[in-house]
Amino acid sequence: MSARVLVIVPAHDEEASLGRTLEETRAVAPDVDLLVVDDGSHDATSDVARAHGVPVVRHAVNLGVGGALQTGFRYAVEHGYDIGVQLDADGQHDPAFLPALLAPVREGRADVSIGSRYVSRSGYRAPVARRLGMVMFAGVVRLALGTRIHDTTSGFRAYGRRVMAQCQHDFPKDFPDAPLLIQLVRRGFRLVEVPVTMRERRAGQSFYTLGKSIYYPYKNLLASLMAWLQRPA
Amino acid sequence: MEFLSKTQIIAALGAVGMAVYVLDLVRRRRLSEEYSLLWLVSSVVIALLGFSTPLLRWITNALGILGESSTVFAFGLAFSTAMLLYMSIKLSRLGMENHELTRELALLRHELEVRTAPPVRPGEGA
Numbered sequence: 001m002s003a004r005v006l007v008i009v010p011a012h013d014e015e016a017s018l019g020r021t022l023e024e025t026r027a028v029a030p031d032v033d034l035l036v037v038d039d040g041s042h043d044a045t046s047d048v049a050r051a052h053g054v055p056v057v058r059h060a061v062n063l064g065v066g067g068a069l070q071t072g073f074r075y076a077v078e079h080g081y082d083i084g085v086q087l088d089a090d091g092q093h094d095p096a097f098l099p100a101l102l103a104p105v106r107e108g109r110a111d112v113s114i115g116s117r118y119v120s121r122s123g124y125r126a127p128v129a130r131r132l133g134m135v136m137f138a139g140v141v142r143l144a145l146g147t148r149i150h151d152t153t154s155g156f157r158a159y160g161r162r163v164m165a166q167c168q169h170d171f172p173k174d175f176p177d178a179p180l181l182i183q184l185v186r187r188g189f190r191l192v193e194v195p196v197t198m199r200e201r202r203a204g205q206s207f208y209t210l211g212k213s214i215y216y217p218y219k220n221l222l223a224s225l226m227a228w229l230q231r232p233a
Numbered sequence: 234m235e236f237l238s239k240t241q242i243i244a245a246l247g248a249v250g251m252a253v254y255v256l257d258l259v260r261r262r263r264l265s266e267e268y269s270l271l272w273l274v275s276s277v278v279i280a281l282l283g284f285s286t287p288l289l290r291w292i293t294n295a296l297g298i299l300g301e302s303s304t305v306f307a308f309g310l311a312f313s314t315a316m317l318l319y320m321s322i323k324l325s326r327l328g329m330e331n332h333e334l335t336r337e338l339a340l341l342r343h344e345l346e347v348r349t350a351p352p353v354r355p356g357e358g359a
Contacts, residue, residue: 055343078340
């Protein structure tokens with residue numbers, strides 16, 4: 001029996017790009033189910049999803065991408081899915097990579113598969129400040145785990161059922177980046193990276209605008225430390 | 234009764250007023266018993282320090298504080314800090330509960346929509 005896959009699309013004010021993301025995903029991966037988690041949008045995000053026949057779970061207020069993903073995990077677990085994939089609505093995550101991303105989890109080689117921009121040379125060039133942050137958190141993760149994860153900020157990931165079952169209760173609230181990876185490895189989950197190419201976002205606002213402030217690095221460092229201090233299960 | 238300064242009297246009376254106000258808030262159900270505790274304890278302690286100069290002197294000497302007024306301020310500040318930290322903890326918990334409820338509500342609402350309305354098939358469009 002093949003694994004049931006749910007593609008979770010967290011969306012906050014993404015009416016402009018959501019439709020195309022859903023269509024593309026359907027086209028390249030007709031065997032997976034879709035779920036849009038509308039994270040308190042003020043635009044027609046939910047309507048766009050419904051118009052495409054995709055189920056929508058709508059937060060009354062904006063919780064951030066972590067909260068949206070957590071809702072998706074819970075839905076996936078309750079509806080008996082084996083794998084959950086985060087796919088951003090803005091078009092940065094190319095659904096063409098879904099089969100490659102899913103493969104390690106499907107084959108039981110890993111619990112979490114990360115669509116990574118740095119495993120091989122892919123075209124993506126982030127702004128300098130962002131790149132600095134990425135390098136720093138890759139360093140933090142390496143320091144904490146002793147293993148190297150090249151792309152700690154990539155949201156394009158596939159999560160196995162056991163990971164989703166745990167994460168629906170305990171999950172970083174806003175940005176599921178370095179602290180989550182540390183937490184997962186400490187709990188004995190196996191992570192692999194799969195090379196992907198990311199595209200420019202099509203429209204809408206990045207979830208990560210707030211991350212440019214001082215708060216995000218601070219929060220991520222502290223959360224990483226806490227995740228590292230946590231006793232392995 | 235001996236007072237060291239006018240400020241001591243003002244602090245003492247102010248603390249008593251505060252305690253009475255806190256109790257009244259509880260009576261009118263504007264403040265829960267839980268939150269009243271720290272307020273009440275801090276008002277009573279400040280009032281005690283204000284009305285009992287020997288006690289104030291003794292604590293000041295025992296802690297090696299230079300002036301009696303500093304002792305009163307130190308206690309006030311300690312209580313304020315405790316209160317703020319307590320509030321931050323409470324706020325964090327409220328935030329987490331809120332987070333949880335938002336997600337729960339979203340899933341329940343989705344469940345309700347699925348049960349009450351026939352699903353829209355792709356292509357039919359809204």
